[in-house]
Each structure stands twice: as C-alpha cells, then as structure tokens.
Amino acid sequence: MKAVVMAGGEGSRLRPLTSRQPKPLVPVVGRPIMEHILLHLRRHQMRDVVATVQYLGSSIRNLTDIDLAAAARFHRERKSLATIVLKPVPNPLEYGVVVVDEGGAVQRFIEKPSWGEVISDLANTGIYILDPAVFDFFRAGEVTAWSGDVFPNLLKEGERVYGWVASGYWEDVGSHAAYMKANFDCMEGRVKVQIPGQRVGEGIWIHEDAEVSPSARVDGPALICAGAKVRAGAWVNGPCVVGPFTTIDRGAKVSNSIAWDHSYIGENSRLRGSVVCRSVTVKNGCTLEEGSVIGSDVVIGAGSTVNANVRIWPNKEVEPGAVVRESIIWAGSWKRGLFSSYGLTGLTNVEFTPEFAARLGAAVGALNPVGAEIAISRDYTRSARMIGRAIISGMISSGANVTDLSVMPAPVARFWAKHNRIAAMHVQTSPVDPRSADIRIFDQAGLDLDKRSERKLEGLFFREDIRRVSHYEMGRIVRREDQSDGYVAEMLSRLDLEVLRAAAFKVVVDYNNGAAGALLPRVLQEMNCDVIPLNASPVEILVEEDQVSFDAHLREIGSIVSAVKAKLGVFIDRPGERCFWIDETGAVLDHTAAFAVLAQLALAGRSGILLGPASASLAFSLIADELGSRFVPTKITPGAVLRAAQHAETVMASDGSGGYCWPDFAVSFDALFSTVRVLEMLAKTRGSLSSLRGRIPVVAHESALVFCPWDVKGRVMRAMMERHLRDRVDLTDGVKVFFDDGWVLVVPDADRPEYHVIASTSDAVRSRALVEEYSGLVRSVVEEMAPQVEAVVET
Template sequence: MKAVVMAGGEGSRLRPLTIGRPKPMVPLVDKPVLGHILELLKYHGITEIVITLQYLPSVIQDFYGDGSTLGLNITYVVEEMPLGTAGGVKNAAAHLNDTFLVISGDALTDFNLQAAVQHHLTIGALATIAVYPVPNPLEYGTVVSDENGRITQFLEKPDWSAVRSDRVNTGIYVLEPAVLDFIPDGTAYDFSSELFPALLQGGERLQAYVAEGYWCDVGTIGEYMRASADLISGKVWLPQPMGETVPAAAFPPSGPDAGGGAATLIEGTRPRGDLILGADVEIAADARIIGPVYLGNAVKVKEGVTIQGPCVVRDYTIVDRYSRLENCVVWRNTYIGETCELLGAIVCRQCSLKSGTIAYEDVVIGDNCVLDENCVVHPDVKLWPNKRIEPGAVVRESIIWGSRGRRSLFGGAGVSGVVNVDITPEFAAKLGSSLGATLPRGSYVVINRDSHRSSRMLIRALMSGLSSAGVDVWDLGEVPVPVARHFIRTHASAAAGVHVRLSPLDQRVVDIRFMNGQGLDQSRASERSVERSFSREDFRRAFLDEVGQIDYPADPTEGYIESFLASVDQDRIRATAPHVNPQIVVDTSHGLCGDTLSTILNLLEVDYLPLNGPMMGALRDQFRHQLQHMAKIMGVLTAGVGVKLDVDGERVFLIDEKGVVLDDLTAALLLLELAMYANPGAKVALPAVLPRAFETVVDRYGGHIVSTQNDLRDLMRAADEDVLFATDGAGHFIFPDLQPVSDGLLATVRLLEYLGPRQAAVSEIVAGLPHFFMAHHRVDCPWETKGTVMRLLNQSYQGDGVVTIDGLKIHFGAEEWVHIGPNPEQPLFEIRAEAADPERATALVKEHGDQLLQWIVATDI
C-alpha cells in the first residue's frame, strides 16, 4: 500500500519558524514534523511513500533523499503552482493504482493507521476520513455522520450556532483510485471544501473513522508549543524513543549507560518529571531541572541554570551560567548567554542571546538572530531571521524588514563579536567580500593581525573574501598596528587596511578594525558602504583570471623604523646622560611591538629593561594585573619611568619612578606639559571633554587648541601637519610629524626625548601640574528614547555657556561644566563634570543624571 504525504504547505501562520523551510520541516523536539509522520507510516507497514511538494521543495528532497536511510521508498511530485490538497494528490495520480492513504505532513499524530485502512476496506467506501473529537471545533472542518459512521454533512469552521459535531477532519484519508477521477487536472482543488462535498452531493459513500490517540494540527505558534510539550510529556505514542529517559527517581544515573550512553550528569538538584537526554549531554552540578525536559545531543547546561519544563533544548546548544528557561523551545546550535531568561519563548536555529537577555511569553526569535547584552523582548514579539538587536534594547513590536532594532555592524573597536559565535570564518569571508565590493578592482588591502590562532583563522577567511572581489592583498603577518598604518600611508596603491586581534577587554571577543588608504580609521561613510554591501550581500565576483592575489612584503618594519628615527631628535636622546639606570622600563603586554621597540631603543642607545615580550599564540594575562606588577618592580628599581603599551602598540600607560601608576588623564596632561615645554606656541588637538587643566597648560606656553569630539577617529582627522600633539586622555597619543595616528612606540620615545631637558623626576613634574577634579556617571536609556532626551536637553540648555559638540557641554561659571552625550554603541548617556572639588563634581553629575532619568521615565510611559 502507498501513502501520499501532503508536504507543500508554506506555513504562513507559523512564521518566522517557516522562513527558509517548508512547514513540514519545522523541528518538533528531535526531528521535523514530517519525520514523525514518516516514522509512523513505516511502523504501520507503509513504506511506499509519495510526497507532494510546492513550497521550497528542495529542502525536503535534500533532507530525505530517496528514503532508503529510513527504510522507505520515497517518490516526490513537485507542483509548479499551488494545487490545493486534492489537486496536489491528483498531480501524483500516475503513482496511485490501488487503495492509498493520504496524510498531512505537518500534523502530529499517533493514530493506528492500519486500523483506519482496515475499516475502509471492510466498509467498502469510496473515501474514509479519519475524524477526531476536539473541545473547540470552531477552527476546523467538522464532520457529521449517522450511527453507522456514514458521513451526512460537512461544516467548514462553523460558529457555535451551527455546530452539530465535535468531530473534525484530521486530513488523514483512505481513498480508492476512482476518487481521482472527480478531481480536475492542473487546477487548485481542495478535499474538505470542494471534493468531499461534491462526492456527498453525488451520492457517493463517504465513511468516518473515529480515530483514537493523539492528534494536533501544528498550524500556529500555540499549537507548535503544545505539540512540543505533549511529545516530551509522554502524551504521544512514538515508534522510536527520542533519547534516554531518566525518571526523577533515577537522576543522576550511574554506570556506563547513563544519560543516552555518554551524558555527563553531575550530582545536583534532582529533577521532577522525566528528563529525556541525547548523547554527550553535560549538566553542571548545581543545575536545577524540573521535567519534562528534552536535552538534545551535546547540549551543555552550565552552573546555576534552572530549566523548568515543559522545555525542549535541541542539539549542540549551550545554556550558560545562571540562566532560567521555562516552558520554552530552543533549536540547535544556539547560545543562551549568562543570566538570560526565556519564559514561554521559542528561539530558532543558530541564534546568540548575550548575557542578561529576557524573552517573554509567545516570543519567537528567528534563525541566526543575535540579541546583544540586556535586551528585553516583550510578549508576542516576532523577530524574523538574521536580525541583530542592540545592547539594552527593549523590543515591543515585531521586526520583519529592515534593520530596526539592529545595531550597526561597526562599533568603536570595528566589527566585534565572540569568536566562532558571532565572528565565524563564514562571517569573515562575507565581510571581506563586502569590503572588496567598495574598492576598485586591482587595488591593494593591507592586512595584519596579532599572534593568536583565532585571528589567523579569521584573517585567512577575510583574505578569501577580498580575493573573490578582485582585490589584491598585502599580508604583513604579525606586526604592530602603527607599523601597518605606516605601511599603508607609504604605499600609494594601498586602498585600505584591516587588523584582526583578540579584544583587550574580553579574550572571547575578536575585533576586526578597518583603515582607509591613509592608515587612519575608516570613516563612518565608508563603514556604511561596507555595511550596506554586507546586509544586501551585494558582492562583486571576479572572473577566473581576475581573482585577487596575495603578496607577502619583506619586513615592513624597516621602512617604519627609518621614518621613526627621522622624526625624533636622536642627538638629544643620545646626549641626555641618564641620571638613573635603567632610563626606562618597558612592558609590551606580550604584544607584537616588543621586537620593533627594542630595535629602536637599541639604535638610540637607550638603557631599558623589557618586560612581557611577545608570546606567540598564547592567551594574554590580565592587563591590569600586569600593570600593578610592573608598578611593584618600578618601586624597587631606580628607573626613571615605566611605560606599558597595549598589545597593539597604540595605547600607553605610565608609571613614575616611585611605582605610582598615573591615571589616564594625568598621563595625558604630563605628555602635554612636556610637549609644550619643548615646543612653546604649538598647536594641539584635544577633545572638548578634557579638564580645564589641559587649557591651562597650553595657555602657559602660548599654544593653541583645536577642539574635537571625544572620538579617536575625529582626533586623527584633526591631527594635521600643523598640530604638534593630540591625545584623547585615555592612553592614545598622536605625534603627526610621523603619522597622524595613535602610536605607543613613538609616544614612548618622545617621552624620553622630552624628559631629558627637564632634568627632573616624573613625580616632580606631575606634582607641578594643574589640579583638576572630575566625575563621571552613566545613565541607562533605551535606544528609542535617546532622540527625545537629546531634544529635551537642547530645549532646556541654551545660551552662551552651552557648546554643542559631541552632545552638550554646559558651563557654570569659570570653574564648572557638565558634558552630557549619548553613547554611540550602548543604550546610555555619559555624564562628565568638572568642579573645584570632587564633592561638587559628583553632585553635578548626580543632579543632571536625575534630570535625565525623569525625562527617560516620562518618555517611556
């Protein structure tokens, strides 16, 4: 006997679950809905299967093939246009020469199909319809029959006044081939609304078979959740078990066969209800599981997690520490970050929910979505696939088209994300293609990276994307960022640069940073061009002989060192007799600049002590721990100054001869004092949010200030040839006579150059700097409220004492000011204040923070 499985449904009511997959392929616990139907057919001895397809047919064909792996013989019939339920079966008429079964591929049931067939054959009807009693028949087609089961009437979705039966049409039929003669060829035709009423009117015998067992039409999100819960609760009889079932009394199991054959179940809180396990499951000791719960293959449940059933967590998903899952479904290859809460939600395939994210009841998060930290998704919201929600966003409406709720691809550190979670090789290749599409064919992109193997993996993928767009690559390998920037500036054919590194803030995160043809950070406009290409997948593909080539320049540091030495006063550095030994202690943070800086210091005959040189491929120690350790060393030695560079060679942190770590603002003020002392009347570039002490120092030496935004990119643009020095007060120092970029190596040597003529200890110079008192505060603000708050700010503060740069800077007399600006990457406002004493500065940020909160709350209401 043959069965026709109707699997052409699009499943519009199940969106976004059915975006990219036909309705029968929606995963239901351990397999697609269609998989459960095929297993049921096989169990009842029906192995000759005809599957009718229409929407995304290749998805089903590729997944099941000819059916041989399931012990079935599957034939596919594809509809060129939608033909309806009956029309689709008529389209398969060539394969149907005997009594056959018709069943829907998008319902879940455990009916005795052989009993239905036997009932049909015994009665001798033209068609037998399996009917099932339901509590609320209003959403179904109801079937009315006499005492012998002969059908007398069909009612399609009746209201209560018309209801005459609670038995509904399940979409399971046993038919004789003669039925096909009543179905027109090549046109849309439906069983329940057209064929069966016509047969009934023509006097044909139609029989009702009252089925027993379980049946659910998986047609809505609610029914999908119910079917998932019923499957793991044991309400559905299954031909094959979904995994190893561990009852409450047996958890944690012991012995080699515990938990699906290879699960690691550590002693912890005993679950209540059944726990169904795939293979290689790992459950932490203090995880709390209340069944029924299904955990698929290789699922990892971390410390402090609570899972309260009914819950389904499919294969290769990670539930990170202290998260809580209740009555939810999570598909495969998904990451649930720390302290997340899923309360009645569905999370589809390959999603990443960062720490602190909350998704409420009836939320559906489509495939490949990324929700950054502390997002809140309100009930009934649907996120279509491939959406990215910015940190702290509150999503109250479904997101279907566009990028609403999605952060920019680029942040302050470039393109950042967790290695092999957010930033995968596929992502990097696509990013390379996107950059290449914005550049002329045959132009060069200069790439370099740090020494970690994750960066090497991603840079290779990125190079393949660039080459596919017909762009050539200069691979500098592992060199400091200032060296790479110099190489770009000194090679006219270089159109852009890319640097890949592990983030200095989080070793799980990688940063991909883009530079323009001048070695400066890429402009916002250029970033938007790359992002448009990325989001639209608007890539340029090169022909066979136009694919970009990859070249490896010989020692790019040589040209950098030559230019470097030409930009400093070598005679002054060599002529300055060291009054301490060593002159300087240098810590390069296991970064790439150690060898280059050592070469420069040796050529300048500087007496130095190196610490934490390059460490190939290893994870770096904690930066702040290294800084404190260096301070202790400085307290013991008689060195003149300590300099710690970050791993990229761009930022500098200073320690005086007594082992005191200078805060970032004091270090910046010290470099400014030294530079202005050596070059009176010079012009410097400074952000508007720095303390008035910086103005005092510049005025002391008759200099001039170019005010910039509190943004390194803007600072680089302002650092033209007329500018002596620029700093952001956060460890970045720019000396444009070499190149207008932050260069920690040059800042280190310039420090020595400027200290020589002063003939004073660093601590003495610092003691003579102008005093300042600053306070800093952050106020959380939803993304959608930021614009309103900025409008209220501008309306409330106007006049001569207000400067609109990087937000709003409000002056209160000669000594006090407050700066309020929206953080470009996070849902919050930054408030900075300066006053004559720390108490007053703190009071100012609190006062204005409270005002912001009032506006935010009022706007949110």
C-alpha cells in the same frame, strides 16, 4: 501499504516560523516535523512514502504517535473505502469535527463548528487510510479537498466511510502556542518520539557533541542539541530546547523557550516563553517576554526588550536599548551602519562570518580602481586569520591586488600604510572580548576612513553594488612577512639612545601574548633596558577575562614592579594600541591619571597643543595652562582624535582610554612607542611616575549614562541649546556648558541609544549635582517624547 504525506500549506498561522521554510521543516525537539512523521511511518513498517507539495499541506503540521497499524487493521476489518483517524479534543471549534455511529461509520462532517453546533468532540486528524478506488471520485483538472469535497460526496453516494478513534498523541501544530506545547510534550513523555540526545537526568537530554559548562545550570525538561554551547553561569530553565550550534552565553537565563539552530543568546539576556528561529543574534542584556517569536536572521541589539506576544519577521534589526511593543513585519532591513566609533566590531562567526568578511572585502576592493594595491594584516589569533583570509578572497574578486602583511601590531600596520602610501585593513580579536573581532580600515595616510568614505563603503556593501571582474582581471596576492624593520628603525631614530643607555632602566612589560612581544624587545635591548617580560609568547586562542580578573592582573604586575624595584611597569594590549601604567611603587594608574602624568612629561620644557576628547577631565586644561601650553578638546571618537592630531603644533594626543599618539613619530595610538617615549622623558627629566602623579590638580570628574531612543536624540540637543542660548558653550562634541568652577557636557553616544552626562569641577558635590540636574533634563525630554516613540527599529 503506501503512505502519502501532504506537505504543501503556507503555514500562515505559524509565521514568522514559516516565513523562510515550509511547515514540514519546522523543528520539534531538534528534528523537523517531517522527520518525526517519517520515523513514525517506519516504525509501522510503511516504507513506501510519497510527499505532496503545494496541495492541502496543512496536515503536515500535525505531530502524532498514533498506532497506524491498528488503524489499518480497522480499515480492513470494516472493508472501508476511506477511514479517517479521529482524536477527541477539548476544544473542537478550530477543527473539522466528525460524527460517527457505534460501529464507527461516519454520519456527518462539521467544519469548525460554533459551540451551538458541537455535537461531537472527534477531530479530523488529517490522517486517512484509503482504498485506491477512492480516486474514482476525483474530477480531472479540478482542485479537490478531502474533507470538503471527497468525503461528503462518498457519504452521498452511500460508500463505506469510517472513523477510527485513536488513543495516542496528536497535536495540531497550527499556532505558536501549539508549537511550543508539542515540543514540551515530547520532552515530558506525552508523545513517543526519538529525541536526539543522551538522557543524563530527569527530563534532560544532552547530545554528545554539545558543550555544557560545569558551572551552568540545566533544569529539565530540556534538550541541548549537537554543537550547542551553554556557557558558565548560564541557566536553561526547562521546558527548553537549545538547537544545534546555538550558544547560550554567560549569565543568560532561558526559560520555557525554544531556540533553533545557529543562534546566539548574549550574556545576561533573559528569554521567557519565547521562540527564537535560525541564525538569530540576541546581544547582551536583552529581555524577550512571554509569547515573543523572533524570525530567522534577526539581530536584537544589546539591552533591548521585546514585549509579550510581539512577532519579529526575518532579517530585521532592533537597535540597542529599544523597547519593541508591536510586531515588526515590513519595517527595518539591516543595521544603522557598518562602522562604530571604533571601526567595525562584531561577534566572530555570529556577525563576522566568512561570508560577511568576503562581502566586505569585495566592497573595499570595489571602493578602489581595478588593480589598486591594498594591504592587510592581522594578529596571531585563529579568528583573525579566518576573517582576514575571507576578506582577501573578496578583495581579489573585485580586482584588487592584495599585499598580505601577515601578523603585525595595529600601529605598525598604520605606519606601513602611511610610508608606502597604500590603503590597508587590519583584523584583530577584540582586546576587550575574545568572542568578538575588530576590523580596521586605513586610508593611504594610515588614518581611519573619513565619514564620506565610510558612507560610500556602506552603500556598496548594503546595496551589494559590488564590482565582479573577469577571470583575467582577478587580483594577485603578494605575501610580505616581517615588514617591521622600517618601523623599528624609525622608532630608534626618534630616541636619544645615549641618555637611555646611561639610565639603564629596569622595566616590567606585559605583552598580553600579542604581536608587540616580537617587536618591542628589539628596541628595549638597544636602549640598554633590563626587561622583565610577561606573557610574551603569542597565542592563537584567547581566554575570556572579566574586569575583576583584569584589575587583579594589573595589581599583580604592580607587585612585581615594586618587588624588583623597576622604574615602571606597562601592560600593552594585544593590538599594541593602548597601555596601562604602573609606577615604581606598584600603584596602577587609571586612564585619567596616566594621561595627566604623560601630559606633564610631554609638555615639560616645550610648548604646544595637548589633544584629548571633549569628555576629558578639567585637569588637562589646568596642566596645559600651568606649563604654558594649550589643551584642545576634540570629538570623542578615537578616529576624530587622530585626525585632529595632524595639527603641526600637537605634542601629544590621547583618547582618554589608554591610547596615546605622538605626532612627531606617527599619527596613531601606539603603545610600543609610548613605552619607549615615556622612558626617554623620564631619563631626561630624572623624574618618576609617582612624583608626577602627586602633581595632578584635584578635580572632581563625574559621569552618568542616560537612556535615550535614537529618534529623541536630536530633540535633547535642541533642548540643551534652547536652555543655554546666552551662555558660554562649546559644541565640539555635544553641548558643553561652562561655569566659573568647571563645566558639564551632554553628548549623545554614537553607537548606542544613550546620552553621556559628564561634569568636571573643583568640587565633588558640585559635579554630582550637575550630573543629576542634566541627566534629569535628558530624561524629561525622553518622557515628553515617549508617546511618539513606541518600537524603535532600524529603517
């Protein structure tokens, strides 16, 4: 017996599940429906199978374990020309209904009856057993339907047409609800299918290649497919299917939901009754409500909510913090831009894939003339190596010549770019999240690209307007390792080594397993420092560390500093850009205190400009004034701070987050040079970090985050300006309003749908009151505009 599987319909009711693939490939419990059907046919010894495409394909959506051998016996016993497999259904209105007599002979067909027409509950399952003679009733060249044309004609001609009533499972997977029901029925044992996993508990299947953390929770019925990962603290609350190579990250809860392959569910996200298709990224803190369906290659921004029964078609991006109330079909394409305030940041192998990196490299190459030299460096990690090599492939494909600097701290890469007048890229695992990577792009001055260049690069990338050169124009790759000698020599030349050697400081340095561990010891040795090194060996795979663990780690360094009576302790982040300071008593300095201490050292005995973001504490203005200098606020982004630091009078600049720039050496945030410069200044002043900390002016610095949709941000700024037309304000970044005792700053976040409200005054009660007052102003504008802002989506 030959089997014909009809596999051609559009599957319009299942969209967006079928927007990218035909219904036969829609997965049910980890296998495509087509595979379940073929396995079922094989169990009944039907090995000669033909599949039709683009013709009556709606039947392929059915999932069944009906006894086909019994149906075939019935067909032969009745000597039937055509036998239709029938199944009783509770609601016949959505099916073709068949009326049969006591012996099974078909009497009548009723297509999708109303309740008044329902005289049978036997639905046509779309499974037919046919004698080859039935094809004599087809007309050549005409489109013919089985239930609408062939079977009614057979009845008119008096041919033998029977219906066999099946007792097995049959489900019409023709809607999203039916699709989820089919998956859950399989796991609950209502249908006989082969589930691809090992049964490890009541209704729980976990594939041998899946990874489930011991601290994760899985409640059945649930299927965890091959390559899937369920991280620590995650909860899979069945019925659920976690598809192949999909990750459920820490603290996420997935309930009554289905996730297809290669998707990512971020930390602390919540899925309730949702279907997530292939290669979807749901970022941290999202909520997907009952009945939501997310198409393939969609990105749901952090903190977003997708309301119940909302459908999002493929290739859309929902911005962070959005509330999606309506289905998104046509609007939206990619993201707001490649660049954030900190360069390019994305999840490794989720957002930053080899394909993405190669395309980015080709766009960077196309931004420059054919034959241009571009350098690239990276950290020790495997993810940075993977992304970096893909970028190199892209750059040479668009005709750029690549200088591969291999492993190098980020500030050394900037230094090299500036001194060689060559644009450069640097790839590193994120210092705040080892699952993510950062890609930095520097111009020939070693600075981040300006906004104009960023927009031009984004245009090349998104339009795919990328130059592809001929084979003889392909770029070359020159590998140049250990290019740090010039950096070390320049650093030593800027230091008073005689004073430092005489001081012979004892210091504790935690290199955080970064590239600084191979460089800074050479300089400290020249300075005659007694160094207690921590975590100096490089590692390729980093372990995740939460804020509580990190704070505990800093306190441990403090214990070591006080125990060995060191002058200070410093923790250098893996890229070598930012540092955390511990004074000689073992006390950990927060970023504001550290900036204030370093400002006092930098301005001691000299006047100049101290630079910091507009959000920096009032204390810095007071310190600069006291020392006869001037504090100049800049825009908040790190790149803006560095560009402002090129001013000739700048003594020191900081981003307020542990990054310090010393323009007399290099215009970059450099934790390595910051370490030796602070030691030099302490040696010259004979001071200590703890004594300087005690001189910081008492200032109450308070802040809050207020949600604000992207489309309302401009209206908030307008409201602020209208309120303070006659007041003293500063518009460096956002709107800063000055009062006799301090100021309040209302500034939009460049990367998220939020406003920062920051107040800095001499009194804590006053600062908190200002934050509450101006947070309320932002919220009132958002509420006023709320009816005009429904679903916020990238366009």
